[in-house]
Amino acid sequence: GAVVSQHPSWVICKSGTSVKIECRSLDFQATTMFWYRQFPKQSLMLMATSNEGSKATYEQGVEKDKFLINHASLTLSTLTVTSAHPEDSSFYICSADSGALSEQFFGPGTRLTVL
Amino acid sequence: GENVEQHPSTLSVQEGDSAVIKCTYSDSASNYFPWYKQELGKGPQLIIDIRSNVGEKKDQRIAVTLNKTAKHFSLHITETQPEDSAVYFCAATGNQFYFGTGTSLTVIP
Numbered sequence: 001g002a003v004v005s006q007h008p009s010w011v012i013c014k015s016g017t018s019v020k021i022e023c024r025s026l027d028f029q030a031t032t033m034f035w036y037r038q039f040p041k042q043s044l045m046l047m048a049t050s051n052e053g054s055k056a057t058y059e060q061g062v063e064k065d066k067f068l069i070n071h072a073s074l075t076l077s078t079l080t081v082t083s084a085h086p087e088d089s090s091f092y093i094c095s096a097d098s099g100a101l102s103e104q105f106f107g108p109g110t111r112l113t114v115l
Numbered sequence: 116g117e118n119v120e121q122h123p124s125t126l127s128v129q130e131g132d133s134a135v136i137k138c139t140y141s142d143s144a145s146n147y148f149p150w151y152k153q154e155l156g157k158g159p160q161l162i163i164d165i166r167s168n169v170g171e172k173k174d175q176r177i178a179v180t181l182n183k184t185a186k187h188f189s190l191h192i193t194e195t196q197p198e199d200s201a202v203y204f205c206a207a208t209g210n211q212f213y214f215g216t217g218t219s220l221t222v223i224p
Contacts, residue, residue, distance in 0.1 A: 006158070034212070043204060043214045044159070093158050095212075104212060106151070106158040 003027050004096050006107035013084055014115055020080045021110045023094030029074035030096035034104065035067070038091040050077045084114045117142040119207050121215030128195050129223050136218045138205035139187040145207040148181060148188045153202045153217075162203075163190070195222045 003026040013019050023033055031052050036044040048069050050056045056069035068080040077096075081088055091111055095104040118141040128134050138148075146167040151159035165172045165179045165188065172179050176195075181188040188207075192199055200222045205215040 004158075041217075041219075043216045046212070049211075091156075103147075103149070103161070103164070105161065109156070109158040111156070 002098055002103075002105040004094065004105050004107040006092075006094055006110050008110060009108060010111045010113075012113045012115065015085050016083055018080055018082045019084055019112060020078055021092055021094075021112075023077045023079070023096070023107050025075045025096040025105075028096070028098055030077075031074060031099060032097040033071060033077040034095045034097070035069060035077075035079050036093045036095065038093060038109075040091075044093060047079075081112065084112070086114045088112065089114045117145055117207055117209070117211075117213040119205060119213045119215045121205050121218060123218060124216065125219045125221075127221045127223060130195060130197060132195055134190075134192045134195050134199070134220055134222075136190045136203055136205070136220070137187060138189070138207070138215050139185075140207040140213070141186065142207070142209065142213075143183075143186065144209045145213075147208045148179070149206050149208075150177075150179060150190045151204045151206065153204060155201075159204060192220075195220075197222050197224050 005024045007022045033050045035047045047062045048056045048058045050069050050071040052071045058064045071077040093109040095106040121138045149164035152162045153159045165181050176193045178191040203218045206212050
């Protein structure tokens with residue numbers, strides 16, 4: 001149980017294009033999902049907290065107009081990197097709160113490369 | 116906010132030996148302490164967790180200890196195997212997850 005999937009697992013795009021990443025909780029409903037960014041050999045950096053049916057809460061320094069988050073259902077949250085640039089290249093990981101006493105379950109991550 | 120420190124950043128052990136990774140936290144309100152294993156190119160995987168009302172928890176070769184007074188918790192892996200090689204992250208959480216900086220564990224066959 002408690003499986004979280006992400007799609008795509010790897011994406012390469014040209015500078016200036018937008019990329020959408022999906023995060024799904026497969027066997028449970030997640031009222032809260034989280035989006036993280038991870039640079040090589042570094043820890044996870046929380047970007048935003050996504051609550052179903054409401055606007056996401058962004059961490060300081062994260063541009064909400066650049067990283068659009070939609071949490072339209074209890075099993076799906078999407079992150080759209082708009083007008084991507086090479087510096088947006090990173091490993092993006094989502095997690096879902098199972099609701100059971102703070103436990104978070106992570107997706108497998110999405111490797112974004114912007115050329 | 117919470118501040119989680121993790122040591123060491125890298126750790127190499129011989130197969131069969133034990134590995135210990137330590138984390139400290141600053142916010143006494145934190146009450147949930149998970150440990151994650153992350154293999155290259157993959158998302159973190161929860162391997163064990165402990166809550167503030169428990170001092171120790173064990174699951175086969177993996178154990179976690181928590182000292183609330185000193186605000187530190189540790190991951191213990193016994194009889195290490197090459198497949199244990201990965202990056203391990205601790206986290207402390209109350210309302211939000213705060214991750215440690217990670218420990219790259221290498222188990223030498």
